[in-house]
Amino acid sequence: MMNKRNVRAFAFGVFFTACVIGSYYSFFEETSKTKKENLTEEQAKELLNDAGYQVMTQKEFEEYVTKEAKPKVSETEPKTKEKDANAEKTASDDKEQGTKTYKLVIETGMFSEQIVELLFKEKIIEDKYEFKSYLEDKGYSTKIQAGTFSVTNDMSYEQLAKTITKD
CATH class of the missing domain: 3.30.1490.480 (Endolytic murein transglycosylase)
Incomplete structure (x- = not known):
């Protein structure tokens, strides 16, 4: 039987789990998006040239x-x-x-x-x-x-x- 106390405990568990997973990805997981933001201009040009694009001003x-x-x-x-x-x-x-x-x-x-x-x-x-x-x-x-x-x-x-x- 679902009472008020059980629903609160379940909601707290979901909230706590979301916080733990979010923290892990924020602090410990370096995503490819973060890696691309740290590219220098020369590295970006090289990456585009390797992919077959022509880079010009x-x-x-x-x-x-x-x-x-x-x-x-x-x-x-x-x-x-x-x-x-x-x-x-x-x-x-x-x-x-x-x-x-x-x-x-x-x-x-x-x-x-x-x-x-x-x-x-x-x-x-x-x-x-x-x-x-x-x-x-x-x-x-x-x-x-x-x-x-x-x-x-x-x-x-x-x-x-x-x-x-x-x-």
């Missing part, structure tokens, strides 16, 4: 993205074709409204970061990180299509995204 990453965003023209192609490609990419200013129009050329295999970088350099978007986040959050970054698109600096993020994607 923010500046190195931005330089890489900028370098990859530049259009590649084969040296065997005539220079007139290069001039035509540059002519397509030139931006025109609409002086009456302050609207800037840009002919965006997206090549097969370009990453969304490269496209965002081009739009930022041409001042179509003001914040490249915000637009990149918008593309990823709304699922547009996986739907970008190769082609030539006319975009302006007064377009919303949604309008830009819909212009360069399947949607």
Whole structure:
């Protein structure tokens, strides 16, 4: 028969056991989480490199993205074709409204970061990180299509995204 005294004794036993187990893990057990918190920067880089990841600073990453965003023209192609490609990419200013129009050329295999970088350099978007986040959050970054698109600096993020994607 369960009376008040037996229930209290049982509850005290459960509480005491939980305290003993918690104390053991807090003081005597060094978990892998604790070990990882004590890693130096060099040890963390080595651990990531061993796992197959490439570690670079923010500046190195931005330089890489900028370098990859530049259009590649084969040296065997005539220079007139290069001039035509540059002519397509030139931006025109609409002086009456302050609207800037840009002919965006997206090549097969370009990453969304490269496209965002081009739009930022041409001042179509003001914040490249915000637009990149918008593309990823709304699922547009996986739907970008190769082609030539006319975009302006007064377009919303949604309008830009819909212009360069399947949607």
